[in-house]
Amino acid sequence: MPQLPGYACTGKHGENLTCTDQFFNAVTFVSPDYGWALISQVPQSKGGVSQVARFERTMDGGKTWTPIRSSLLGSAADLSQATMTFVDQTNGFLWTGTVLFRTTDGGQTWNQVQITYR
Amino acid sequence: MEDLSLRTEFHRALDAVAPPAPWLADRVRQDLRKRVASSRPANRTRTQLGLILRPTTRRVIAAVLVLILVVAAAGASLALYRYIHQPIPIRPHAGALTRACGQGNIYMIDPNVGWQGTQRTNDGGKTWHDVSPPTTADFVKGGNTVCTLDAGHAWVTSGGGSGSYQPDHLVVQSTTDGGQSWQRIAVIPLGYTADWRINLSVEMDFYDDQNGWLLTEYASTPIQRTLYATSDGGHTWNAVGKAPGLGLGDLAHNCAENGMMFVSLQRGWLTWDCSRGFGDQPPAGASVIAVTNDGGRTWARLNLAGLPTGGSCTVSTPIFTRSDGMLQVMCSGLAQGGWAAVYSTTDAGQSWTVHVLPGWFSVDLVDGTTAFYFASSPKTNTLYRTTNGGNTWTVAASGLFPGNQVGSFLFIDAMTGSANVSGSPVAWWTYDGGKTWSPPGTNRAIGNVICRQPSDPGAGTGPTAVKMVSATAGWAAGGRRTTDGGATWTNVSPPKAKNSTSGYGEYYLDATHAWVAEAVGSSSACADQFVVFSTADGGTTWNEGSLTHVKLDPHFTLTGNWTMSLDFLDRDHGWLTVQASNFFQAEAPGPLYRTSDGGRTWTMAATKAASANNDCRPIGQPVFSSLSTGWLSAICEANPPWSLSYMVTRNGGVTWTKQTLLPSISSSPPTPRFFDASNGWLFEPNTPLLMMSSDGGAT
Numbered sequence A: 001m002p003q004l005p006g007y008a009c010t011g012k013h014g015e016n017l018t019c020t021d022q023f024f025n026a027v028t029f030v031s032p033d034y035g036w037a038l039i040s041q042v043p044q045s046k047g048g049v050s051q052v053a054r055f056e057r058t059m060d061g062g063k064t065w066t067p068i069r070s071s072l073l074g075s076a077a078d079l080s081q082a083t084m085t086f087v088d089q090t091n092g093f094l095w096t097g098t099v100l101f102r103t104t105d106g107g108q109t110w111n112q113v114q115i116t117y118r
Numbered sequence B: 001m002e003d004l005s006l007r008t009e010f011h012r013a014l015d016a017v018a019p020p021a022p023w024l025a026d027r028v029r030q031d032l033r034k035r036v037a038s039s040r041p042a043n044r045t046r047t048q049l050g051l052i053l054r055p056t057t058r059r060v061i062a063a064v065l066v067l068i069l070v071v072a073a074a075g076a077s078l079a080l081y082r083y084i085h086q087p088i089p090i091r092p093h094a095g096a097l098t099r100a101c102g103q104g105n106i107y108m109i110d111p112n113v114g115w116q117g118t119q120r121t122n123d124g125g126k127t128w129h130d131v132s133p134p135t136t137a138d139f140v141k142g143g144n145t146v147c148t149l150d151a152g153h154a155w156v157t158s159g160g161g162s163g164s165y166q167p168d169h170l171v172v173q174s175t176t177d178g179g180q181s182w183q184r185i186a187v188i189p190l191g192y193t194a195d196w197r198i199n200l201s202v203e204m205d206f207y208d209d210q211n212g213w214l215l216t217e218y219a220s221t222p223i224q225r226t227l228y229a230t231s232d233g234g235h236t237w238n239a240v241g242k243a244p245g246l247g248l249g250d251l252a253h254n255c256a257e258n259g260m261m262f263v264s265l266q267r268g269w270l271t272w273d274c275s276r277g278f279g280d281q282p283p284a285g286a287s288v289i290a291v292t293n294d295g296g297r298t299w300a301r302l303n304l305a306g307l308p309t310g311g312s313c314t315v316s317t318p319i320f321t322r323s324d325g326m327l328q329v330m331c332s333g334l335a336q337g338g339w340a341a342v343y344s345t346t347d348a349g350q351s352w353t354v355h356v357l358p359g360w361f362s363v364d365l366v367d368g369t370t371a372f373y374f375a376s377s378p379k380t381n382t383l384y385r386t387t388n389g390g391n392t393w394t395v396a397a398s399g400l401f402p403g404n405q406v407g408s409f410l411f412i413d414a415m416t417g418s419a420n421v422s423g424s425p426v427a428w429w430t431y432d433g434g435k436t437w438s439p440p441g442t443n444r445a446i447g448n449v450i451c452r453q454p455s456d457p458g459a460g461t462g463p464t465a466v467k468m469v470s471a472t473a474g475w476a477a478g479g480r481r482t483t484d485g486g487a488t489w490t491n492v493s494p495p496k497a498k499n500s501t502s503g504y505g506e507y508y509l510d511a512t513h514a515w516v517a518e519a520v521g522s523s524s525a526c527a528d529q530f531v532v533f534s535t536a537d538g539g540t541t542w543n544e545g546s547l548t549h550v551k552l553d554p555h556f557t558l559t560g561n562w563t564m565s566l567d568f569l570d571r572d573h574g575w576l577t578v579q580a581s582n583f584f585q586a587e588a589p590g591p592l593y594r595t596s597d598g599g600r601t602w603t604m605a606a607t608k609a610a611s612a613n614n615d616c617r618p619i620g621q622p623v624f625s626s627l628s629t630g631w632l633s634a635i636c637e638a639n640p641p642w643s644l645s646y647m648v649t650r651n652g653g654v655t656w657t658k659q660t661l662l663p664s665i666s667s668s669p670p671t672p673r674f675f676d677a678s679n680g681w682l683f684e685p686n687t688p689l690l691m692m693s694s695d696g697g698a699t
Helices: B002-014 B022-039 B055-085
Strands: A019-029 A035-043 A051-058 A083-086 A092-095 A100-103 A111-113 B097-099 B106-108 B114-116 B119-121 B145-148 B154-160 B169-175 B183-189 B200-206 B212-218 B224-230 B238-240 B255-262 B268-277 B289-292 B312-315 B319-321 B324-332 B339-345 B353-356 B363-365 B371-376 B381-386 B394-400 B406-411 B417-421 B428-430 B474-476 B480-482 B488-491 B500-508 B514-520 B529-535 B562-568 B574-580 B592-595 B603-606 B617-624 B630-635 B642-649 B657-665 B680-684 B689-693
Touching: A019 A083, A019 B680, A035 A083, B145 B200, B154 B200, B169 B212, B200 B255, B212 B255, B268 B324, B324 B363, B339 B363, B363 B406, B371 B406, B514 B562, B529 B574, B562 B617, B574 B617, B657 B689
Parallel strands: B500 B562
Antiparallel strands: A019 A035, A035 A051, A083 A092, A092 A100, A100 A111, B097 B319, B106 B114, B114 B119, B145 B154, B154 B169, B169 B183, B200 B212, B212 B224, B224 B238, B255 B268, B268 B289, B268 B312, B312 B324, B319 B324, B324 B339, B339 B353, B363 B371, B371 B381, B381 B394, B406 B417, B417 B428, B474 B480, B480 B488, B500 B514, B514 B529, B562 B574, B574 B592, B592 B603, B617 B630, B630 B642, B642 B657, B680 B689
């Protein structure tokens, strides 16, 4: 049975936090087996500002999930409306509605794309 | 006794009004001096001028000086009395038209330039630009108003202070270049303070670019009113008048301030709207207008003849053409129903004559003698006009917009006006005093309805609805495309079809293949067809498909406008659903079309993408996992929580059946995704929920 990564409201460095909410920003699959999940949480200590809590990957269709040490952790970007797309197992895009992030290593490193819009 | 008799003789001799014997005065004085001098010892005093005067002489001089002072004071008092009480000449504005400055309503300076608050138009209201001044640093809610005088001059006030409940001062900013630049020109301390929030109204009016007034009114008990005046364009403001509350007491108690207007530097009016206010109940029978004839120093209730009592009335600020003026009063809450009238004046507002309207009509006052109102019925609308201050009204046009209601309307001058009509997204315009009406600019109209114009979904400063299809290639709403991983986006959208309207849909399959659908009108409808453009080279060239008529199910009515959703399985096979553009307008599912030639031609697959008993309403775009199997998210309940339900077709969209995967989820069903005919997944973030399928969605 596929499942989503469990709820554990933890801080950037693994500490326990009191969370007012925790939600999945985006889930995407590039194949029936390979997928990613982006999870945010809202620690009360941060005044209600959402933070990327975890970035996880599944390689078995969602049966098990593995955390990825991603540069998105601790990002100040507002990801509440984010959509995520992977075109293969390494190349992915994260669109926040105003900012585009791009990864070429399966989600470990994300770089903001400087956009020219005509 | 001798002194007393001497004094009596002395005063009698000096009586200037009625001397008993004027020709004896000098002789008497001399004789008196001799007699006093012989009866008293010498008592001399050296004056500063070195003169030695006798007491008697000093008394005479003092008496003369007192007399001079009395005469001078009387003269000054008389002059002051005459200044205060002389009849003040009321000279209306040198320009032909005088009206209250714009305070948020549409205020057209000429057919092209106008204001709506601090929004400004240069094209007759087609487009508006925000030219608001910057927010002040210590901004506190309350005390905001705007006064737009002409194309260049405008003033705004905003509240400021350190407390959160109400401002303790007003900041005045002004522009002389139509809002391109603003200057902070004055700060007006507010003397009235309270430890709770009290509704504060601020009204402002400028007679010209130098002379203006600013009223603050607190909805307190008693009402706190203060009037300030400026004669240097708003840089300095001084309180006018000393009477508490302008001497108006609780006039218009609980009523909302409705405006201030000065027809001259002396005469002006304050108006209130008692149909709205600050009390629990609308104030009944309250007076709604006050007048000043001395530049705001003193105010008095203006008793308008014929004004009914017992209702809640609102009065407009007057408008003048030289000495001819009009104002409107509307009252509700009366036993006989609504009451409306215009009042006219020919003497710059010194006296007013009432003209009661035949119904509760809202009048647009164009100038001092010209006004319009619409009399509407469910079937038609008639426009009435007066050119003599409301004394007589004539039909300007009848049979206008049959079947549609006229809402707000506005005449810029006696010939040019606009009216909002139900069903039309933009206002109709007249250029002949209301006889004929036409859509603005390039807008098309069918009957009484102005057709919506197509919009660019990609308008804006950045991409929206980004869909990356490879490591470098991607698409965004409005036919924007990138080939460098999202860094550069270029508009490669197709041209607009003839008579295209606001309905729109798009689908991006891969780096090169894309489709854009446009709703198109005909001679009898704003939007009753669609056309699909296709590209196979990333938008370099587009092929326009054939026009397809939208055929509706007899039970399916699309109120308003509609849009489209597209899905393509491959380069040739695609589906298109027609939907109401407003989610809540959809009374039933729309028709479904399909193509097998890459979008050049479309045939109807189903008159409605729904189950036979119409128990679900499809939403979102169709998703086909094969040529035969397709999915539409469905709302099957009247209210949330909704079930995780889908409309599913197994014959290419001809028939649809309901499939419920879960009885309850936290939001509407998400669109499923498929890798191939068998494998798919869906994700609902709010429940949250992740489901996978490897049998084409059967389980």
